[in-house]
Amino acid sequence: MNRTDQCTAVIGLQWGDEGKGKLVDLLAAEHDLVVRYNGGANAGHSVVVGGERFALHLVPSGILSPATRTVIGNGVVVDPARLLDEIEKLEARGVKTEGRIAISDRAHVVLDYHKSEDGLREELLKAGQAGKRVGAGTSQEIGTTRRGIGPCYADKVTRATGVRMGDLLRPDALRRKVELACRMKHALFEGLASSAHVEWEPFEPDAIIETALGHGDKLRHRITDTTYLLHDELNAGRRLLFEGANATLLDVDHGTYPYVTSSNSSVLGAGPGSGVPGHRLDRVIGVMKAYSTRVGGGPMPTELHDETGNQIRERGHEYGTTTGRPRRVGWLDLVALRYACMVNGVSEVAIMLLDVLAGFDDLKVCTAYIVDGRETDRFPPDAADLEHARPVYETLSGFGEEITGVTSMGELPAGAAAYVDRIERHLGVPVRVVSVGPDRAQTIRLSETGCAS
Ligand code: IMP
Numbered sequence: 001m002n003r004t005d006q007c008t009a010v011i012g013l014q015w016g017d018e019g020k021g022k023l024v025d026l027l028a029a030e031h032d033l034v035v036r037y038n039g040g041a042n043a044g045h046s047v048v049v050g051g052e053r054f055a056l057h058l059v060p061s062g063i064l065s066p067a068t069r070t071v072i073g074n075g076v077v078v079d080p081a082r083l084l085d086e087i088e089k090l091e092a093r094g095v096k097t098e099g100r101i102a103i104s105d106r107a108h109v110v111l112d113y114h115k116s117e118d119g120l121r122e123e124l125l126k127a128g129q130a131g132k133r134v135g136a137g138t139s140q141e142i143g144t145t146r147r148g149i150g151p152c153y154a155d156k157v158t159r160a161t162g163v164r165m166g167d168l169l170r171p172d173a174l175r176r177k178v179e180l181a182c183r184m185k186h187a188l189f190e191g192l193a194s195s196a197h198v199e200w201e202p203f204e205p206d207a208i209i210e211t212a213l214g215h216g217d218k219l220r221h222r223i224t225d226t227t228y229l230l231h232d233e234l235n236a237g238r239r240l241l242f243e244g245a246n247a248t249l250l251d252v253d254h255g256t257y258p259y260v261t262s263s264n265s266s267v268l269g270a271g272p273g274s275g276v277p278g279h280r281l282d283r284v285i286g287v288m289k290a291y292s293t294r295v296g297g298g299p300m301p302t303e304l305h306d307e308t309g310n311q312i313r314e315r316g317h318e319y320g321t322t323t324g325r326p327r328r329v330g331w332l333d334l335v336a337l338r339y340a341c342m343v344n345g346v347s348e349v350a351i352m353l354l355d356v357l358a359g360f361d362d363l364k365v366c367t368a369y370i371v372d373g374r375e376t377d378r379f380p381p382d383a384a385d386l387e388h389a390r391p392v393y394e395t396l397s398g399f400g401e402e403i404t405g406v407t408s409m410g411e412l413p414a415g416a417a418a419y420v421d422r423i424e425r426h427l428g429v430p431v432r433v434v435s436v437g438p439d440r441a442q443t444i445r446l447s448e449t450g451c452a453s
Helices: 020-028 080-092 112-127 150-157 166-168 171-196 205-222 226-235 267-274 307-315 332-346 416-426
Strands: 007-012 031-035 044-050 052-056 069-072 102-106 240-243 283-289 292-294 329-332 348-352 362-371 374-376 390-397 431-435 444-445
Touching: 007 020, 007 267, 020 044, 020 240, 020 431, 031 226, 031 329, 044 307, 052 080, 069 226, 102 226, 112 307, 150 374, 166 171, 166 205, 166 444, 171 205, 226 240, 226 267, 240 307, 240 431, 267 332, 283 332, 292 431, 332 362, 332 416, 348 416, 362 416, 416 431
Parallel strands: 007 240, 007 283, 031 069, 031 240, 069 102, 283 348, 348 431
Antiparallel strands: 044 052, 292 329, 362 374, 362 390, 431 444
16 A cells, blocks of 8 residues: 555445445554445445454444544434444444544434334335336335435435434434424325325424433533544544445435435545545545445346346345345446446455356356447436446356455466456456455455555
């Protein structure tokens, strides 16, 4: 690694679950702080350390590196009950968290009514749009994680009802906002529930306030102005690692809208979500799987509905860390990946889960789409356009051997090495890491990356 790099970002280039957690964990030891800047408990980062698996949703993956501190930035939406639960579980497994998790006082709070609203909206989309085929489903349901992410971000932008972490320490402000929110939400929920033909339970503001103040009390010592904290650390020469949650193709502006999450989950969200301007970033590491997966609705041009898809799903354990849903699986989409590299200004790529592709005779990669009868190498991020895109495939030879024990590029079977080379040539960005298994040790470094394999 170039030791002058002060700020690095790790970003998912596809639809999430690329293995960012493992990469952040590898890099964390070389950084003083790991910063989350977007998303909430919808994200699931799975990290294996010494054979032990940790599933993190809100706490940045850097927590598993003992000398590194972590920051939950202002752009994150925090479900305090889940965060406290995660901290408790980490402590119970011997991970020290005191003094190592700072939470922005500006980060918004996910409350129970946000989760209900998320569910009610999804039910309405499911009921109201039945019969219309979009992506994997038969409805226009987004397939959210129902963790309240969208409604919480919506309240943030609506303003009067947005509750921030700092409000958990200000009982009067909290009461004013929650009472107003409950009045507004009750009217909304009645309409949503009756249109979707589902039941709903009115909320008791006092109970919400009491619970939220209790959470605030437990988190009080961790809630702070992280914008100043980060700038003070930068001025002191410390090194920051920005951990993107969700992924580029789920970015609310640059992803497959409307089948996206509600934040800027590409690197473009790092500035607004942390208070550190984007131009401070020296290095952007794009993380990709060796194939494609997606959870929830929306178009996915290379999706496989056959036995090959099932085999990849089983070999890759492609079931959601957050919801347990089976992930949709497909061949590698180089059109989407090249777009994602462009949007993020990716300086290097990490290919994860290459070991999953062992045993297939042929491997296909999508190098272009046919849209309305014309071939294009451009990614149309709008879901309605992408829905019509048909993949143009190039077929490469597969590799029969298992590669989970391989530690250098020279040991990779020819088919695996050619696959990596094809990706690098198409993306025009150097591949620096190839991961062949979940453990820290199962990592091939192609040149200086700073990753301690
Ligand atoms: P939401 O973020 O819960 O609103 O979900 C919106 C869409 O993003 C759904 O299709 C989710 O399955 C997807 N999604 C959100 N976070 C992740 C993630 O971390 N990995 C994969 N998919 C995600």
